[in-house]
Amino acid sequence: MKKILKNFIFLPLIIAAAVAFVVMQVKSKQAVEHQEVQFPVKTVEVLTVEKIPFRTRAVGYGNVEPATVLQAKSEVNGKISYIHPDLKQGGSLPKGTTVLRIETTTFEISLDSSKAGLASSKSSLKQIEAEEQSAKRSLAIAQKNLNLGLAELKRVQVLVNKRTLARNQLDIEEQKVLQLRSAVQDLQGNLDTYASRKASIRAQIKQSESQVDQSQDTLVRTEIVLPFDARIGEVSVDTGEFISAGGQLFEALGVEAIEINAQLPVNHLRPLASTMSAVPNPDNLKQLGNLQKIITDWDLDAKVRIVGSESNSIWEGKLIRLSESVDPTRDTVGMVVSVEKPYEGVIPGQRPPLLKGMYTSVEFLSKPKNMLVIPRKALHQNRVYVVSEENTLSIRPIKLDFSQGQLVVIKDGLKEGDKIITSDLVPVIEGIKLELIESEDIQNEIKAMALGNES
Missing domain, CATH: 2.40.30 (Elongation Factor Tu (Ef-tu); domain 3)
Structure with a gap:
């Protein structure tokens, strides 16, 4: 009983001592320092937005075709008598080269015949003109004789009226005058026909000249001369072959x-x-x-x-x-x-x-025009990462005008002097602190691309 009582007395003392020890330990321990938690500063590459000379570009595709193509066709019927040795597919010939001839014998005969007809018509005209001159002289003589006859008739009529000459002499003179008048009228009528006869001959001459010109033109068309420097395409004929008018001869392609x-x-x-x-x-x-x-x-x-x-x-x-x-x-x-x-x-x-x-x-x-241009890699779903005045991240929506290769042209949302981030950024949190790196090489590269000078 005494042992239990003894333990009951010392137990509160032990607990009090323990509590006092703990309090002393807590009071003697240094206070915990609290640190502010934040994201580290991100280092990024930036580009200063500015208007730069920009050349709009577009690419199309197509096949090469000569600007000048000659599809040479025969304008006359005939047999091929000559072909230039280099008139072959893929060959090259200079302007003025005679590349092909068609047999000319038939056309030369036609030309000679036309010339002969022309010469005959001209000769006929000269003959008619000579006859006309002779008729004019004959008419002049007849007219002079008529004038003399009229004068004689007048003289005889005066004598008859004075009764110094017989009446029958007057009749004779009148008969002579009638004959002279008839001769003058016949000669005048014959002379009047010369105008129509000459017109007819001149028409024949004109027709003959046309035939000569046509024959000469046809003869010229038997020789094919290149009108320009050319490369030869397909050749459709060979020497000795007969070709009809309109038949394909060869193809010539201009090289200018x-x-x-x-x-x-x-x-x-x-x-x-x-x-x-x-x-x-x-x-x-x-x-x-x-x-x-x-x-x-x-x-x-x-x-x-x-x-x-x-x-x-x-x-x-x-x-x-x-x-x-x-x-x-x-x-x-x-x-x-x-x-x-x-x-x-x-x-x-x-x-x-x-x-x-x-x-x-x-x-x-196009010709260079100042535009607001940024690299495509700086665009993130129609938004760009802009550096604020406090060097923090600001996410800004923009409107594009159009894109071209690795560049985009800005319509709205950016202005000159804005700094945009061109490098990768993780994580993307608006307001995050930034450390800026500006590269002149990137700026020069963009300017080169804008002008179409990139490699």
């Missing part, structure tokens, strides 16, 4: 220029058209002259390349016209481009000539 009807998607045409200084009045497009002037004023550059070729050669072209309609199947419009001197500067194995049928790409470039 080629044309490419580059098919360009209609939706790619709008950005190009947006570079025009003034939008044309649709009513003016009804006049073809105005449309052609608009195309000329458009002043697009055109760079032609061979598709699938290892060569990096470029030919400078010129937009000369638009096709007459839109292709409803492909929804494309034809942009016809001309390239001058496609055979100049040929380097075997490096720069081939632009031959008929080659498949080419045509890159159309």
Whole structure:
């Protein structure tokens, strides 16, 4: 009993000592420091937005066709008597070369006959003119005789009236005058026929001259001369072969220029058209002259390349016209481009000539125009990451005008001087602190791409 009482007395003392020890330990321990938790500062590449010279581009595709094609056909019937040795498919011949002749014997005979007919008609005219001159002289003499007869008749009539001459003498003189009058009238009537006879002969001469000209023209048409420097396409005849008028002889392709009807998607045409200084009045497009002037004023550059070729050669072209309609199947419009001197500067194995049928790409470039341009990689679902004045992230929606390759043209939402992030950013949290890195190389690369000078 005494043992239990003893334990009951010491137990509260032990508990009190333990509590006092714990309190002392807590009071003697240093206070816990609280640290503010936040995301680390992100290092990003940024680009200062500015208006830079920008060339709108679009690419169309089409086949090479010679600007000038001669489908030579025979204009006369005859046998082929001569063919130039180089008049073969793929051959090249200079302007003025006589490449083919048709047998001329029949046409020479016809020409000689026409010349003989002309000479005969001219001779007949000279003979008639000589006869006319003789008739005029005879008429003059007859008229003079008539005048003398009339004078004699008058003298005799005076004598008869004075009764110094017999009446029958007057009758004789009157008879003479009647004969002289008849002779004058006959000669005058004959002379009047010469005008119609000469007109008829002159008509024959004109007809004969036409026949001579026609025969000479036909004779000229038996010889085919190249009107321009040309490469030869298909040749359809051979020496000794008979050819009918209208028959195909050969095909000649001009080498001075080629044309490419580059098919360009209609939706790619709008950005190009947006570079025009003034939008044309649709009513003016009804006049073809105005449309052609608009195309000329458009002043697009055109760079032609061979598709699938290892060569990096470029030919400078010129937009000369638009096709007459839109292709409803492909929804494309034809942009016809001309390239001058496609055979100049040929380097075997490096720069081939632009031959008929080659498949080419045509890159159309507008003249430089200042636009607000950013790289496509800075765009995130029509939003960009903009650096605020406090160097924090601001997510801003924008409106695009159009995109081109690795660049996009901004219509609304950005202004010059804004800084946008061009590098990857994870996580994307608005207001996050940023450390900026501006690269001049990126800016120069964008400017080069905007002008179409990127590699």
